[in-house]
Amino acid sequence: MVPLIRTARLNIMIQTIGSYVIQMPFLDDHSVPRNISSNVNETQKAYLHPFLMASPVPLIYDLRFPPTYLEFPSTSPYAGCGYELLFVSLTPERPRQLRLISPDFPWAFDIGPDPSAGEEEVTCLDVLTTLHAALQRPLTDTEWGTAGDDKRASLIRARDRRSMIQPGLVQREPLLLRVDWLGSRVAFMGLTKDEAFAKSRLIPGGGEPPEIWVVKFKML
Numbered sequence: 091m092v093p094l095i096r097t098a099r100l101n102i103m104i105q106t107i108g109s110y111v112i113q114m115p116f117l118d119d120h121s122v123p124r125n126i127s128s129n130v131n132e133t134q135k136a137y138l139h140p141f142l143m144a145s146p147v148p149l150i151y152d153l154r155f156p157p158t159y160l161e162f163p164s165t166s167p168y169a170g171c172g173y174e175l176l177f178v179s180l181t182p183e184r185p186r187q188l189r190l191i192s193p194d195f196p197w198a199f200d201i202g203p204d205p206s207a208g209e210e211e212v213t214c215l216d217v218l219t220t221l222h223a224a225l226q227r228p229l230t231d232t233e234w235g236t237a238g239d240d241k242r243a244s245l246i247r248a249r250d251r252r253s254m255i256q257p258g259l260v261q262r263e264p265l266l267l268r269v270d271w272l273g274s275r276v277a278f279m280g281l282t283k284d285e286a287f288a289k290s291r292l293i294p295g296g297g298e299p300p301e302i303w304v305v306k307f308k309m310l
Contacts, residue, residue, distance in 0.1 A: 137181045141214045144280030144306050151278040152310055153225055153269055154252055157218040176215035177207075184211035185301055190221060190281075191291050192305040195271050196233075198291065199224045200300065218278065221305065225269035234266070244273045272307055279306035 141148060148168070151160040157176070162168040168175060180188070190199045201220045203209035209216070229245070237245065248270035269276065281303040288302040 137183070138281060138303075139178055139180055139214050141176055141178070142180065142217060142281050144282045147278060147280035149278075151218060153222055153272065153276045153278060153307075154255070156222055157215060160218070173215060173218075176218065177213055179211050180214055180217060186211055187300040188212055189300050189302045190217070190305050191288065191302060192307070193287065194275055194305070194307050195225075195268070196236075197224065197268070217281070217303075221278075225267065225272075227268050229266040229268055229270065233268075233271075241271075245270045248273050248276075274309045275307040277308045277310040279308045282306055 148166055149160055149162050151157065157173045160173050160176075162171055179185075187200065187202050190201065191197075199220060201212055201216055203211055203213070204216055204219075234242070234245075245266055249264060249266050251274075252267070252270065253264050284304045287304060291302075292299060
């Protein structure tokens, strides 16, 4: 039986998911506890915080905006909560460095803890903050040059859509950003392990990389 802790403001259900103990608020004594889906393999459940698990990720986040804009679905026990919940370690091993790669973009992003926040390990928020910042960098001439005609057309369409939802872009011709490389697949869908893909992305002679996680995206 799942224990229930009563507080002055709300009821808290304590549920264990993998190696984590998750506090799940619900509205009143008659509410039915709602569980975060854990439809992932046992390795994933053991090592990744449920907030960033794929299949499906329990939050809504558009990479064109900072993580402060992320939301939890109305069906989530965290509905109405914000990004502050993500100040938690990404894995129980409390990693100090990791690398993000994806089949949806050609870069590799290394992440460490934020010293200014007094962190000693990479948090779930560090992952989204670093990913957003890296994808906001302007596309380089070399990156544009490696793109084929179809990718270039996709980049222009993505840039134009982004310009329409970000009214602050007053440039006559806004810059292409790395996030435009994703096309319409700008919604964060979680992290997963893919050893074969990770191995294929290692540059020869590059040395031993930090722990690698693969980022998944979906259309918004």
